[in-house]
Amino acid sequence: MTDLTFVDDDGEVVELDPDEAAGLLEITGALEAATVSACPDCRSRVLAVVALSDLLDEAPPHRRANDLLALADDAPTLHLYVIDGAARCEHRRWRDPGHEEWLEAVSPAGPAPRRP
Ligand SMILES: [Zn+2]
Numbered sequence: 825m826t827d828l829t830f831v832d833d834d835g836e837v838v839e840l841d842p843d844e845a846a847g848l849l850e851i852t853g854a855l856e857a858a859t860v861s862a863c864p865d866c867r868s869r870v871l872a873v874v875a876l877s878d879l880l881d882e883a884p885p886h887r888r889a890n891d892l893l894a895l896a897d898d899a900p901t902l903h904l905y906v907i908d909g910a911a912r913c914e915h916r917r918w919r920d921p922g923h924e925e926w927l928e929a930v931s932p933a934g935p936a937p938r939r940p
Contacts, residue, residue: 828867829907830892832899833929838891842910848892851883860903861922866911870922871904905929 827845830838840848849855855869858876862869873896880889880896896904905926915923 826909829909830871830895831905831907831930832895833901833903834899836895836898838888838895840888844886844888848886848888851886852879855879855906861918861920861926863908863913863915863918863923865915865917866913867906867908868911868913868915868918868926869906870926871906873899873902873904876904903929 825841826839827842828840828848830840849867852858855871855876858871858879860870860872877893877896880886880893883889903925907930918926
């Protein structure tokens with residue numbers, strides 16, 4: 825089961841199960857230092873690629889760190905997007921430009937994609 829999904833602007837994804845996600849959030853201080861914009865009600869967020877790499881470099885080892893570093897290294901833009909797969913959240917209180925950017929990035933991989 826996927827708990828947190830990391831996706832870049834190319835649609836490349838790294839999926840973490842609940843154990844991996846909990847461990848990652850613990851060793852990275854909940855990704856706070858790399859967060860550009862986040863939903864106040866769940867763990868969905870926009871991350872700065874460079875700051876994420878720094879956080880992972882400095883954090884204790886994590887078994888998915890290399891996957892995440894590779895995703896960060898190959899990201900076509902400066903941002904990565906985290907989708908909280910466990911939350912039933914509509915992100916109504918997430919009101920800044922980061923939310924728009926996040927929506928655009930994650931919608932193809934979202935739970936109910938709407939294609940024309
Ligand atoms: Zn939310």
